[in-house]
Amino acid sequence: MNYSVGQVAGFAGVTVRTLHHYDEIGLLSPSSRSHAGHRRYDEADLDRLQRILFYRELGFPLEEVAVLLDDPRSDPGEHLRRQHALLSERIARLQQMAKAVEHAMEAKKMGINLTPEERFEVFGDHDPEQYAEEAEQRWGDTDAYAQSQARTAAYTKEDWRRVQDEAADWSARYAALMEAGEPADGERAMDLAEEHRLHIHTRFYDCSYEMHTCLGEMYVADERFKAHYDAVRPGLAEHLRDAILANAVRKA
Numbered sequence: 001m002n003y004s005v006g007q008v009a010g011f012a013g014v015t016v017r018t019l020h021h022y023d024e025i026g027l028l029s030p031s032s033r034s035h036a037g038h039r040r041y042d043e044a045d046l047d048r049l050q051r052i053l054f055y056r057e058l059g060f061p062l063e064e065v066a067v068l069l070d071d072p073r074s075d076p077g078e079h080l081r082r083q084h085a086l087l088s089e090r091i092a093r094l095q096q097m098a099k100a101v102e103h104a105m106e107a108k109k110m111g112i113n114l115t116p117e118e119r120f121e122v123f124g125d126h127d128p129e130q131y132a133e134e135a136e137q138r139w140g141d142t143d144a145y146a147q148s149q150a151r152t153a154a155y156t157k158e159d160w161r162r163v164q165d166e167a168a169d170w171s172a173r174y175a176a177l178m179e180a181g182e183p184a185d186g187e188r189a190m191d192l193a194e195e196h197r198l199h200i201h202t203r204f205y206d207c208s209y210e211m212h213t214c215l216g217e218m219y220v221a222d223e224r225f226k227a228h229y230d231a232v233r234p235g236l237a238e239h240l241r242d243a244i245l246a247n248a249v250r251k252a
Contacts, residue, residue: 002032002040012049014179021181027066028052058086059234147205163203170195174240175233184242190250193243209248216244 009016022028023039028049030039041049048069055065155163174192182188193212200207200215207215219225219237229237 002042003046005030005039005041008041008046008049011046012053014053015181018179018181022049022052022062025062025066027062027069054087057234059230059236059238061235061238151204166199166203170199171232174236178233178236178239184239185246189239189243190247193240193247194251196240196244197247209251212244213248216241 003011005016005019009019019028019039023030028045031042031045032040034040051069052065055068056062060068170192174189177188177192197207197209197212200212219229220241226237229240
């Protein structure tokens with residue numbers, strides 16, 4: 001049996017545009033075409049697409065996925081074992097985040113005031129203010145850390161809820177952008193990078209494009225921050241870093 005591009009998109013939960021892109025870059029070319037020239041996918045194509053989507057979900061860049069799948073020494077069983085190990089690690093991370101969210105929900109329901117540490121448990125085992133301080137130390141004479149401390153000290157629970165909702169909405173839209181195959185230097189990605197900068201600038205401390213670029217590098221270099229972003233969408237930390245840099249260049 002073979003299937004149309006629309007059918008495969010429906011099976012796999014991806015867009016037709018994504019399948020067209022995979023074909024254009026040689027990552028997944030359909031085995032045949034109809035008399036009218038339309039793409040037709042067979043069972044082997046579906047198997048390859050499944051492996052591609054596994055690796056994409058785990059954050060592998062398309063170029064690396066192509067190398068892994070086209071290696072003549074590769075073993076399908078080894079692909080599955082590697083993906084199982086990586087998925088198990090991600091599941092453990094997401095379970096940790098789910099527990100933190102449940103704790104925050106229970107505290108809100110009972111009217112309990114969370115400490116700053118508890119408020120940010122969802123980000124992992126680090127204090128987000130640490131990164132503002134690191135940015136200050138690295139980039140010289142800036143009052144970013146002091147600004148952040150002063151602004152957040154006055155926040156109410158409703159303020160924090162609004163901050164979290166804004167961040168969650170942004171994360172969902174950025175993940176959707178990546179799912180659509182948008183490049184980091186595209187207009188949509190740069191616009192969301194600018195929105196990310198303005199969120200920091202408005203809610204925490206004055207965030208210049210130079211400082212934002214510094215933060216983007218730290219999102220990838222620091223494993224705790226990388227885990228936070230990649231839990232939203234694998235590969236998001238690197239994609240966002242590149243979008244931040246592209247946006248800074250655009251604004252310059």
